[in-house]
Amino acid sequence: EPEVTQTPSHQVTQMGQEVILRCVPISNHLYFYWYRQILGQKVEFLVSFYNNEISEKSEIFDDQFSVERPDGSNFTLKIRSTKLEDSAMYFCASRDYADTQYFGPGTRLTVL
Amino acid sequence: LAKTTQPISMDSYEGQEVNITCSHNNIATNDYITWYQQFPSQGPRFIIQGYKTKVTNEVASLFIPADRKSSTLSLPRVSLSDTAVYYCLVYRSNDYKLSFGAGTTVTVRA
Numbered sequence: 266e267p268e269v270t271q272t273p274s275h276q277v278t279q280m281g282q283e284v285i286l287r288c289v290p291i292s293n294h295l296y297f298y299w300y301r302q303i304l305g306q307k308v309e310f311l312v313s314f315y316n317n318e319i320s321e322k323s324e325i326f327d328d329q330f331s332v333e334r335p336d337g338s339n340f341t342l343k344i345r346s347t348k349l350e351d352s353a354m355y356f357c358a359s360r361d362y363a364d365t366q367y368f369g370p371g372t373r374l375t376v377l
Numbered sequence: 378l379a380k381t382t383q384p385i386s387m388d389s390y391e392g393q394e395v396n397i398t399c400s401h402n403n404i405a406t407n408d409y410i411t412w413y414q415q416f417p418s419q420g421p422r423f424i425i426q427g428y429k430t431k432v433t434n435e436v437a438s439l440f441i442p443a444d445r446k447s448s449t450l451s452l453p454r455v456s457l458s459d460t461a462v463y464y465c466l467v468y469r470s471n472d473y474k475l476s477f478g479a480g481t482t483v484t485v486r487a
Contacts, residue, residue: 269420296473298473298474300475300477307477307478307479308415308421308464308475308477309477310474310475310476313473313474315473320473321473321474323474354418356420356421358420363426364409364426364468364470365411365423365426366423366475367423368413368420368421368422368423369420370419370420371418371419371420373418
């Protein structure tokens with residue numbers, strides 16, 4: 266069964282460093298998403314992406330965040346200058362024609 | 378979007394049926410209901426979605442009454458591995474995001 270994959274599974278970085286989280290959505294999906302979940306808290310929407318542009322973004326998704334689909338398969342989330350409060354699980358999701366979103370296993374980002 | 382309300386936690390035993398009811402009083406005509414399961418440190422996993430009446434798949438059933446103001450996820454014969462958080466979400470077709478609440482923590486005991 267096709268699934269969303271994410272790399273790395275765990276990323277440790279120093280505050281102020283840039284990180285890029287990578288996702289490979291399910292191949293025939295056209296809508297892509299990033300969510301995050303701080304430990305012990307709710308899953309929060311960050312951004313949605315369709316047709317090579319952002320469709321919607323939340324208040325969390327400020328100028329420090331960017332998304333890109335550099336080729337036909339990868340979908341990336343970049344955080345330019347990480348803060349301690351960016352430590353969280355980051356989930357990528359992709360959506361099929363039936364409006365169902367399928368989530369990846371997540372990347373645990375730890376900012377020291 | 379309609380706000381959802383579901384119990385914070387439920388306990389069950391292996392082999393029992395678990396029913397989680399979610400209320401969404403302000404659901405709109407264009408809204409759908411979807412349920413996800415999440416294990417610790419893993420991504421939410423899609424379980425089932427529906428618009429009205431009953432939907433069944435290989436893992437669960439979803440019951441939606443005619444007024445659509447609530448829905449019930451039914452998990453037949455649960456096992457220890459069904460211990461997880463279950464989220465009820467309402468979404469609008471072609472809306473771009475899912476809004477997660479706190480979910481229901483289901484604990485299955487031997």
